[in-house]
Amino acid sequence: MSLSFEGRVVLVTGAGGGLGREYALAFAERGASVVVNDLGGDTKGGGKNSAAADKVVEEIRAKGGKAVANYDSVEEGEKLIQTALDAFGRIDIVVNNAGILRDQSFARMSDLDWDLIHRIHLKGSFLVTRAAWTHMKNQKFGRIIMTTSAAGIYGNFGQTNYSAAKLGMLGMANTLAVEGHKYNVHCNSIAPLAGSRLTESVMPPDLVASLKPEYVAPLVLWLCHDQCQENGGLFEVGAGWIGKLRWERSQGHIVRQKNQPMTPEAVRDHWDKICDFTDATKPTTIREAAQSVVSVLFQVESEGEVSSNPTAVAALAS
Ligand code: NAI
Incomplete structure (x- = not known):
């Protein structure tokens, strides 16, 4: 019609x-x-x-x-x-x-x-x-x-x-x-x-x-x-x-370690990884976007125990 x-x-x-x-x-x-x-x-x-x-x-x-x-x-x-x-x-x-x-x-x-x-x-x-x-x-x-x-x-x-x-x-x-x-x-x-x-x-x-x-x-x-x-x-x-x-976000990379300062050198050294769009995610809401960032806190605290992929960590944390 x-x-x-x-x-x-x-x-x-x-x-x-x-x-x-x-x-x-x-x-x-x-x-x-x-x-x-x-x-x-x-x-x-x-x-x-x-x-x-x-x-x-x-x-x-x-x-x-x-x-x-x-x-x-x-x-x-x-x-x-x-x-x-x-x-x-x-x-x-x-x-x-x-x-x-x-x-x-x-x-x-x-x-x-x-x-x-x-x-x-x-x-x-x-x-x-x-x-x-x-x-x-x-x-x-x-x-x-x-x-x-x-x-x-x-x-x-x-x-x-x-x-x-x-x-x-x-x-x-x-x-x-x-x-x-x-x-x-x-x-x-x-x-x-x-x-x-x-x-x-x-x-x-x-x-x-x-x-x-x-x-x-x-x-x-x-x-x-x-x-x-x-x-x-x-x-x-x-x-x-x-x-x-739509927006696309790289998997990204955590450049900080527990009880260590975060440095620009660490950003430089992981730049390719930060900018690598392989398996990029496509957040659609501010909640989804922020949740994966906040979950990095959890991951850094439990260093080495989970993946360095914040989206995967978000799934674990929720
Ligand atoms: P146009 O110039 O033919 O149409 C714009 C119309 O807006 C004009 O008739 C003008 O008198 C009127 N206008 C301007 N200021 C006004 C105001 N303060 N209050 C009321 N009317 C006002 O241009 P066109 O291309 O048709 O553009 C339409 C819209 O599309 C614009 O917002 C333009 O920025 C946007 N646009 C157009 C593109 C194109 O390829 N034609 C590309 C990207 C965006």
Whole structure:
């Protein structure tokens, strides 16, 4: 059966163009009522214009869909959610997508370049999501998307500000997934790759044209559907391909002995072992991650009696 969003109210931030526009059109086509938010400024965060959001609302309405515009910056989180409540009476889904770029090599990065990127991407997503949170908790349904980036995951020249803010959003998503879980409020992150006005300055034109936003939107729709139980996931998506990412941790090595000081030389001498990903583990919770570290205390105390693998020790200790 096809996935319907009938009865659902969706806010897509930065939906006046690029990926956000595609999400808004796709949700509306499947029956959702959509708040099309866009400040309508330039790619660096300057200016504002209602035309961008209006145009997408017109497109949706022309196809018989339900949409209203909101022209506030995501820094006015409450106002965006109020538009959803005023127009449609509820809020079910928030797609944090609005974004700008202020690339600069690190030595030239100004306070303004740093602050504006954090204000729009990280704080904006916080403010919009916080405004929706209680409504979602109370109704025991919510789906939130954070738009992170490969620049944050892998690093990218000239993007210290953007990388930091984008991985900040991933950190926020990880904790929202924990806090929202029992209320059926799920939060997932995507790192998209698509042609848009943000990428046209760094990609050749044929790639901008080929990497269509419509090859990203179906993942966002699935993650936001009530049938989807995914929570706290991170996905790279582009060109019609979707992959999931997770943390990997080496088995590691204990470089300390009972009643002996821990030294940097011991760290150096075991460096290969510390960095060896053979039989790596994949912790998924903070409890799991911390438990294996704490269990090292037990192992050092009972020196020589158990394996030097903290994960195995954790199993013994628990
Ligand atoms: P885009 O520039 O076409 O879309 C971003 C939209 O956000 C614009 O319409 C802009 O007016 C709006 N916006 C900017 N500041 C705003 C504010 N303060 N309040 C409300 N709206 C605001 O760019 P694109 O590529 O569609 O980007 C969407 C998201 O995806 C961004 O968060 C971007 O960082 C992220 N992203 C995109 C990638 C790509 O390959 N296109 C790669 C990785 C991340």
